[in-house]
Amino acid sequence: MQKRKLGQDFEVSAIGLGCMGMSEFYGPRDDTQSRQVLSRAVELGINFLDTADMYGPHHNEELLGEFLRSSRADVRIATKFGIRRNPGEYKRILDNSPLYMSQACEGSLKRLGVDYIDLYYVHRVSPSHPIEETIEALSRLIQQGKIGHIGLCEVSAKTLRKAHAVHPVTAVQTEYSLWSRQVESDILPTCQELGIGFVPYSPLGRGFLTGRFQDTQEFEENDFRTSLPRFSATALTQNKSIAEVISQTAKEKGCTPAQLSLAWLLAQGDNIVPIPGTKKLKYLEENAKSPAIHLSKADCKKLEASLTPLPVIGERYTAEGMKGLNA
Numbered sequence: 001m002q003k004r005k006l007g008q009d010f011e012v013s014a015i016g017l018g019c020m021g022m023s024e025f026y027g028p029r030d031d032t033q034s035r036q037v038l039s040r041a042v043e044l045g046i047n048f049l050d051t052a053d054m055y056g057p058h059h060n061e062e063l064l065g066e067f068l069r070s071s072r073a074d075v076r077i078a079t080k081f082g083i084r085r086n087p088g089e090y091k092r093i094l095d096n097s098p099l100y101m102s103q104a105c106e107g108s109l110k111r112l113g114v115d116y117i118d119l120y121y122v123h124r125v126s127p128s129h130p131i132e133e134t135i136e137a138l139s140r141l142i143q144q145g146k147i148g149h150i151g152l153c154e155v156s157a158k159t160l161r162k163a164h165a166v167h168p169v170t171a172v173q174t175e176y177s178l179w180s181r182q183v184e185s186d187i188l189p190t191c192q193e194l195g196i197g198f199v200p201y202s203p204l205g206r207g208f209l210t211g212r213f214q215d216t217q218e219f220e221e222n223d224f225r226t227s228l229p230r231f232s233a234t235a236l237t238q239n240k241s242i243a244e245v246i247s248q249t250a251k252e253k254g255c256t257p258a259q260l261s262l263a264w265l266l267a268q269g270d271n272i273v274p275i276p277g278t279k280k281l282k283y284l285e286e287n288a289k290s291p292a293i294h295l296s297k298a299d300c301k302k303l304e305a306s307l308t309p310l311p312v313i314g315e316r317y318t319a320e321g322m323k324g325l326n327a
Contacts, residue, residue, distance in 0.1 A: 006197025
């Protein structure tokens with residue numbers, strides 16, 4: 001597996017693994033199957049595992065902690081704080097206070113069973129606390145040896161510059177894919193200018209760009225995609241042409257739509273490390289092959305030109321989920 005650097009010195013595999021879906025949001029969970037996926041990911045050279053305290057809540061970190069204790073795998077863990085929610089509820093409270101940050105960090109360390117978190121993200125920026133105050137508190141966690149690097153999720157370029165002026169930010173995590181390209185206008189260029197890594201989540205459009213989930217009947221019970229505007233029956237019908245273009249281009253390149261989508265992201269900059277999530281071995285192994293697929297600038301431009309006339313129908317999240325984006 002190829003390696004890439006986020007920020008100045010945080011080296012990870014070119015493809016990471018998003019672990020959220022192993023706990024909730026995308027149908028029933030199966031811890032045994034998830035542990036198999038985690039083990040296979042390490043065998044394939046994927047050493048960058050992404051989680052958060054609110055996934056479960058807490059179950060995802062506990063799952064990773066059990067895996068780490070049993071496998072002693074040499075991995076880099078990224079986790080997050082800043083969103084408080086109750087089990088079974090999507091309603092959230094954003095909390096970036098230094099007191100809560102300290103409590104959240106201690107909880108994550110305990111659940112993960114580690115002494116040190118490699119990359120600690122502010123999951124969503126709260127308007128109640130200046131970003132400078134939040135970053136100063138995070139820098140103290142670095143001084144205490146509890147975290148190694150600071151990350152921000154779904155922030156504006158203005159907020160990123162303010163944060164980076166207080167302490168170097170290693171990575172920004174925001175949704176980015178062939179059907180979510182808003183970051184290209186501002187935040188991605190800012191990351192490249194400042195030498196900050198960029199971590200696209202949902203790089204496969206929550207599965208849509210792979211050719212799956214083209215109909216609402218394909219979703220399992222309790223799959224939160226059924227509540228997202230972009231996955232409504234009307235939106236899916238109108239968005240199908242996007243997946244069709246990607247599928248056709250993938251055939252021409254001799255790869256799968258998922259591999260093409262990930263290869264396109266990797267081609268957007270050396271500071272980019274996508275974190276596709278999966279609970280299934282076959283998709284993990286498919287995704288792991290994407291760094292070997294070369295897309296030239298001409299290939300990328302041709303693909304982008306084919307998609308430009310196709311507007312994406314529907315917001316990424318519900319009104320509740322949109323809170324804290326581009327803050």
